Amino acid sequence: xxxxxxxxxxxxxxxxxxxxxxxxxxxxxxxxxxxxxxxxxxxxxxxxxxxxxxxxxxxxxxxxxxxxxxxxxxxxxxxxxxxxxxxxxxxxxxxxxxxxxxxxxxxxxxxxxxxxxxxxxxxxxxxxxxxxxxxxxxxxxxxxxxxxxxxxxxxxxxxxxxxxxxxxxxxxxxxxxxxxxxxxxxxxxxxxxxxxxxxxxxxxxxxxxxxxxxxxxxxxxxxxxxxxxxxxxxxxxxxxxxxxxxxxxxxxxxxxxxxxxxxxxxxxxxxxxxxxxxxxxxxxxxxxxxxxxxxxxxxxxxxxxxxxxxxxxx
Numbered sequence: 001x002x003x004x005x006x007x008x009x010x011x012x013x014x015x016x017x018x019x020x021x022x023x024x025x026x027x028x029x030x031x032x033x034x035x036x037x038x039x040x041x042x043x044x045x046x047x048x049x050x051x052x053x054x055x056x057x058x059x060x061x062x063x064x065x066x067x068x069x070x071x072x073x074x075x076x077x078x079x080x081x082x083x084x085x086x087x088x089x090x091x092x093x094x095x096x097x098x099x100x101x102x103x104x105x106x107x108x109x110x111x112x113x114x115x116x117x118x119x120x121x122x123x124x125x126x127x128x129x130x131x132x133x134x135x136x137x138x139x140x141x142x143x144x145x146x147x148x149x150x151x152x153x154x155x156x157x158x159x160x161x162x163x164x165x166x167x168x169x170x171x172x173x174x175x176x177x178x179x180x181x182x183x184x185x186x187x188x189x190x191x192x193x194x195x196x197x198x199x200x201x202x203x204x205x206x207x208x209x210x211x212x213x214x215x216x217x218x219x220x221x222x223x224x225x226x227x228x229x230x231x232x233x234x235x236x237x238x239x240x241x242x243x244x245x246x247x248x249x250x251x252x253x254x255x256x257x258x259x260x261x262x263x264x265x266x267x268x269x270x271x272x273x274x275x276x277x278x279x280x281x282x283x284x285x286x287x288x289x290x291x292x293x294x295x296x297x298x299x300x301x302x303x304x305x306x307x308x309x310x311x312x313x314x
Contacts, residue, residue, distance in 0.1 A: 038062060065189055
């Protein structure tokens with residue numbers, strides 16, 4: 001069997017395994033699926049590097065977007081319980097796909113701890129295959145593609161075996177109860193984006209949905225994590241999004257430090273600037289229809305009458 005046939009055969013097993021997983025999960029978890037359908041195509045035509053890129057995109061979408069991350073993490077955590085991953089290679093595949101996608105399809109020029117970790121993880125994986133930190137030719141990419149598809153196949157097979165083990169376990173009902181508790185608190189990026197758009201539509205405001213989600217998702221998740229299992233998590237999330245949007249609107253007062261510096265003749269870096277901006281935000285919170293000029297006038301009037309702890313700048 002040549003390499004192309006090997007990859008094709010593995011990809012067919014991946015599809016079959018995905019379908020079997022969705023079928024079984026829909027029977028034991030409230031009629032839902034683990035993965036469902038995705039729009040990206042799993043294609044294996046062209047140069048090996050192009051195929052590798054497309055497979056990474058497909059797997060990332062499967063695991064981290066269309067797939068329910070909370071479900072996958074829950075099942076991966078059970079690998080040890082059912083002795084499905086003694087080498088720990090399968091558990092790391094889930095996160096490796098995320099790192100490879102970041103390395104190949106995002107800018108990681110900024111060498112912070114996160115980007116350095118991504119670079120290290122991917123380099124070590126490539127080195128284990130071809131002896132180099134990154135494939136240097138089509139043959140290296142071909143070997144990496146074969147390895148990636150093989151790991152994906154074995155990972156999904158382990159997920160399927162884990163689900164089958166749950167079905168046979170004498171503690172099945174308790175495991176499924178814990179699973180449901182975990183997944184009720186989880187929202188995919190698509191779920192978040194749709195709810196953000198819904199709340200913004202109700203408020204009549206327009207913002208960068210992805211930026212807002214990336215900035216606040218971890219904070220929202222923490223609140224949901226600590227909520228009662230009997231909560232309506234969708235309703236609670238909508239409230240969190242609404243409060244965040246209202247706070248963001250308050251932050252968008254038409255005033256910046258340069259305006260304070262120019263109006264009051266304060267040197268840049270002075271703590272007086274922060275004090276005046278804080279007071280300006282309180283003024284704007286009470287009346288968000290005020291213009292920049294009106295806010296500055298209020299600040300000037302308050303300083304003249306002494307209605308402020310900040311000494312009037314000269």
